[in-house]
Amino acid sequence: MIRMDQIEKISDFEWVISRKFRGDMLADVRIFSSQELLKIASGDLSLEQAVNASALPGIISPMVVMPDVHQGYGFPIGGVAAINAKNGVISPGAIGYDINCGVRLLASSIEFEQAKDQLPSLATTLNQYCPSGVGVEGDIRISKKELDEICCSGARWAMKKGMASDDDLRRTEEAGEMAKGTSENISHKAIERGLPQLGTLGAGNHFIEVDRVDQIIDENAAKIMGLFKDCLVLQIHCGSRGFGHQICTDFVQQFLVSFRKWGSDLPDRELVYAPLDSNEGKAYLGAMQAAANYAFCNRQLLAHFARKAFSDVFSKKTHNFHLRQVYDVAHNMGKMETYSINNIATRVCVHRKGATRAFGPGGEGLPQEYSPFGQPVLVPGSMGTDSWVLIGSEKSKNISWGSCCHGAGRLMSRSKAKHVVRGDRLKAELEGEGIEIRAGSMGGLAEEAPQAYKDVDEVVAIVEHVGIAGKVAHLRPVAVIKG
């Protein structure tokens, strides 16, 4: 554990663990946090994991830690590492097993008051159309050839099938299609998992949530994003399902076998890596991008099903039942990006694990309408609590590798949450607060209880204070669907 007295205070919301702290560190660890949240983080392995990650070859200082940080395996959740593309490495464990786990936000013009009587029916219909739970397969059957296409073209495959619009793609990070995705080095085991799971939500902390826009803070940005006070919006939190999990599993195993070619010691095996310019590194990069494309396509299909549910429930009540894409953004991803390091444009592989890209005005690859303002940054709270829509800032590129927080961050272990919360009681409580709940497992629901997470408002206040993102809108849940 790292003690508070080993962390240097820069300001009320910025802290540093100097690279002098441990001999193998190649970068400082910069933490964006309040003192209170930092104390919580220092109570588990979060900061030690950040220190371990700061020893990855080619890392450029600083290794960044977000206020929603919590202990993961190898690399902390809420960590960002920028690694020089010329002489650096790529680490599957620093991106995560759920490659391109991310959030999509869709907005409607349906006012809450107009819709509130239909919310039970909407929750049930969403639950029916969006398959969720352990071992549950999707209704969309694809061939191996189609899976290969999805690996290359991501959400564009869904457009070809009539399940996505041009606006959906434009308003997705990387336009929903990472250029170097290829199924070339993907195992049969991963393919077996990927084929039946396309268009499914899964279980765990993944969800579909209907929210009411409770407050608009930045009128101008909200208008550009299509967010209006008291109207319904929909969030989809999901990733690359078993396909991505297996790809990461396979490459961690392969890298551990080949590691002796370029390294001798690891602070944690989950930080195993390969040089970006090695055959192994290139193979992982292509497979990781393929899994990212699968995830973009998966969220696109879930959005298509959600639109169908909105149409079924609201088409007879209103003409404005369409769900418009606001944005789709990843929070577990490795991306090649360019930053100015000592006034030299430098290509780096940004490893974001539990961290969201937060480009400001003029950011590379932003859709035309967002380019003057910055990209939407989606920060869901825990189940039953509020969420935030933020906007990326120029400053994020200078201090946090163009990144921001991704959620509230866990506070309590899952086993403890299950001991202190009963799923059925929680469901009743949340429904008493006007939130419709559809959940596959009461135990799973208890693990995701609001009290198991930090306060998302506090997390967002910190990123706003340090200037890596600004507040646009505040969302309040009205229906949650969980596997």
Added chain:
Amino acid sequence: MNKRHGFQEIEHTADKEIEAWAPTFEELMIECAKGMISLMAIKPGSGAKVIRDLILPDIENEMTLVGFLGDLLQIMDVQHLVPTVYKISKSKGRKKVEMEMKKFLPGGREIKAVTHHNLRIIQKGYLLHTQVVFDV
């Protein structure tokens, strides 16, 4: 708590973790598999038994353990089967795991992957002990 074989869940902020123990490595593999299935809260249905085999390269024990649990997770995810009986044998430098499996009942919780995080198999007295973290 069974003193010779067993597993228990231990606290982990975001993921799931078990500690398992057994007299031999093969028995430890089985305890870890039982622990993983217990975390998933998956129960076998009443359907017919099927047999599934896994052949594992006999490499370092930690790698073999993660490889076995990962392959079991893959079978569970794809075929929706859960093991009820395990038999592990060793021949020609490889381990063969034979499992009697049944389709599992709906419900349960998802484990995404088996991790190598801080994984060490250590001898404590006459028993082997290990801790495994699962990504959920």
